[in-house]
């Protein structure tokens with residue numbers, strides 16, 4: 001009985017943001033103005049710093065960490081790995097000819113040919129498998145090192161994710177949006193509860209970050225992980241916090257969620273990789 005009631009409330013609540021047939025651009029404007037009203041003292045460009053944009057006490061400690069960042073070695077390792085040729089003589093640079101100019105700000109994008117969202121991690125592994133190499137693990141390790149290197153080359157570039165006027169792209173965007181607003185897990189909480197409505201409030205020992213700018217700093221080095229992780233690794237952790245079963249990294253569901261969150265962060269600068277608690 002309880003299950004049915006919960007499932008029903010998910011449907012009802014999830015339906016709310018769709019009532020008005022808002023376009024992604026309408027959503028972006030509303031999303032942004034919500035946060036600028038809520039945190040009028042935070043300059044728009046500072047939302048890329050996650051919770052440290054709004055938590056002055058934690059920020060000091062974080063800035064000290066950022067002076068000797070633990071992700072530096074990941075960037076170096078990523079650069080080495082990126083430069084290494086595959087067995088067939090080709091390399092990552094053949095798949096990402098513009099990498100030096102910075103490419104991360106354009107991911108994820110919707111590929112109208114395949115009807116799928118392409119994340120940067122997805123493109124890295126496709127490059128490998130197209131060239132006869134084994135794919136890398138999705139959440140940590142080498143993929144975050146290559147990701148850290150590519151993010152570092154995109155620092156200062158503004159996130160520029162598009163939702164083309166294509167039924168598949170709009171459906172993918174709406175899927176991510178729905179995930180963001182839908183209640184889930186035994187605690188029956190949505191991403192939006194913690195990172196939109198209650199952003200800036202305390203939960204246990206943490207202040208909740210605004211979702212605006214969430215993807216800009218990834219991949220991140222987390223003290224808690226004692227290592228690097230992708231944004232999908234973090235999504236999994238946040239799903240688990242509400243005792244919901246996490247989706248798989250690079251599942252269509254998380255790709256859609258990343259697509260939505262990144263679209264909402266358009267115009268903010270990439271500043272990854274970053275350091276987090």
Ligand code: HEC
Pocket residue numbers: 049050051179180189190191192193194195203206207208209210214215217220231234235238239241242257276
């Ligand atoms: C019960 C509250 C809660 C829910 C629900 C929740 N999170 Fe979180 N999330 C946190 C806390 C606490 C942190 C660590 C502090 C912070 O950065 O907000 C965090 C951190 C994050 C971060 C890292 C931000 C950064 O700057 O590094 C991302 C991204 C994130 N959450 C996304 C999500 C998404 C997407 C969802 C929905 C699937 C979600 N969260 C659901 C509590 C929550």
